[in-house]
Amino acid sequence: MAYEKPLPEPDGDRKPFWDGCKEHKLSFQKCKECDHVRWPPSITCPKCYSQQTEWIQAGGHGKVYSYVVYHQAFHPAFKDDLPYVVAVVELEEGPHILTNIVGCSHDKVKCDMPVEVTWEDVTEECSLPKFQPVNS
Ligand SMILES: [Zn+2]
Numbered sequence: 098m099a100y101e102k103p104l105p106e107p108d109g110d111r112k113p114f115w116d117g118c119k120e121h122k123l124s125f126q127k128c129k130e131c132d133h134v135r136w137p138p139s140i141t142c143p144k145c146y147s148q149q150t151e152w153i154q155a156g157g158h159g160k161v162y163s164y165v166v167y168h169q170a171f172h173p174a175f176k177d178d179l180p181y182v183v184a185v186v187e188l189e190e191g192p193h194i195l196t197n198i199v200g201c202s203h204d205k206v207k208c209d210m211p212v213e214v215t216w217e218d219v220t221e222e223c224s225l226p227k228f229q230p231v232n233s
Contacts, residue, residue, distance in 0.1 A: 100219045101174040110138035113152055118224045121216045123155040125192050136192035157214035158231070159188040166203045182206050186228050200229030 107115030117124035127134045130147035134155075141148050164184035170176040182198040184206070198206050199215065212228040219225055 102219070103172065103174075104220065104223055105225075110140070114138060115223070117152075117154070118216075118226055119222070121224060123157055123188070123214060123226055124152050125155055125188075125190060126150045127153045134191045136194055153190070155188050155190045155192070157188075157226075159186045159212055159228070161185075161198065161206060161208050161210045161212060161228075162187040162193055163208060164198060164206055166206075184228065186212055194226070197227045198229070199227045205230070 105111070105115055114124050125134050125136055126138050127150065128142035128145060128147055129149035129151055131142060131145045133142055133144040134153065135143060142150070162185040164182050166180050166182055167175070167178075168180045170179055175181070180203045182203050184196055184198045185193050186196050186198075187193050198212065199217075211231040213231050214226050215229045217225045217227050
């Protein structure tokens with residue numbers, strides 16, 4: 098069955114991130130001057146304005162920084178997922194990324210909850226990073 102939800106459009110500065118996702122790797126730019134790891138990608142570091150950058154691979158662990166539970170589908174393709182969780186996850190390396198929390202009931206999600214990345218291979222060209230509670 099065709100994937101009917103919107104897909105990312107990997108272009109420009111974002112392409113290395115989405116290319117990494119295809120291989121189930123979370124890749125971020127790290128400033129070579131001040132070590133700030135940033136998201137979204139950009140030409141200059143938002144902390145020190147250096148353009149000296151390298152791509153690093155994040156470990157995929159973090160915590161729920163903030164979240165909302167969607168009870169209404171604002172796109173018809175999400176209707177069967179209701180209720181679902183849209184969250185900002187703070188990765189151990191620092192970046193905050195917008196994602197979904199999966200693998201647990203929406204009413205179990207809490208701020209500061211430890212989570213780890215899990216991959217949803219939605220098309221041959223696209224894998225989406227989602228997060229699930231760490232089983233400890
Ligand atoms: Zn910097």
